[in-house]
Amino acid sequence: MSNSKPLLLRAACGESVDRPPVWMMRQAGRYMQVYRDLRDRYPSFRDRSENPDLSYEISMQPFRAFKPDGVILFSDILTPLPGMGIQFDIIESKGPIIQDPIRNIDQVSSLRKLVPAESMGFVGEVLGRLRESVKNEAAVLGFVGAPWTLAAYVVEGKSSKNYSIIKSMAFQEPDLLHKLLNHFAESIAIYLRYQIDSGAQVVQMFDSWAGQLSPIDYDTFAAPYQKKVVDLVKETHPNTPVILYISGSAGVIERMGSTGVDIVSLDWTVDMAEGCARLPKGIGIQGNVDPGLLFGSPNAIKERIIDTVKKAKGRSHILNLGHGILPGTPEDNAKIFFETGKSINEYI
Known part of the structure; x- marks a missing residue:
């Protein structure tokens, strides 16, 4: 194995590569029997994501099974909240529950500055171990x-x-919401810097719910804070590629491209060729196979991957799903996705 940078990192930096790298959002998770077995032994999601041994093991499961070009930290976007003074639980059948929802200025004013090494040392440990384990066979991804x-x-x-409560705040008390958003932007930038310093080579920002905003409100409440995060990270880590993903983003693709990110991750509701045409040439593309396709036949999966890669040809492209892989997806079909992506030059 050469000492060159991993394929995904080279592609994310806009360098010429012989094929698109491939990984999957949520590639470590419920579709894998080995994960479900571990979950049965450790039923608390926070235990699995905040115990460094468990997080490391889960992060490595898809790498051992499929050898993707990227290995992403097993964690959650809410993991930094306790370090700011916001407590939460994750209930298996219900999702995240915030113990004391933020509704007033006193709560926002009392939020603590995030110090990741103190409140999330386990994240740094896991990222370091992942880098050591995968070496240059894959890029290590962090996320927020x-x-x-x-x-x-x-x-x-x-x-x-x-989203009636936060939209009510946005349209009745915008100054309150902007103060909260600004606190999160500064904290998330600090967290990303910590992830990069700990071993992450590429980082992805998930604005999962920004697709619920109208374009005018995206410009007010989402894009400026995405951009602030990117700008702050680039001040100290200018060479680390940043990916932005939004679910339901077809209406704001051009706006995503103007936030300073290096790569826009498209969901499956937009055709890959159209998505590429709507973004400047210098911005990379990630995506965007429908996760539901992985319930289909091997031929259907292969044909869609080939179509996606062909439409992205000429762009810096990271092959991925348009959302996270779904629970219940046959592991053999995930294997077909990875194998087809890695041997794509045989088909195009």
């Missing part, structure tokens, strides 16, 4: 939740279908 999505969780208090 974007300010809008974190704010949505802590204001709503849980997952939401209509």
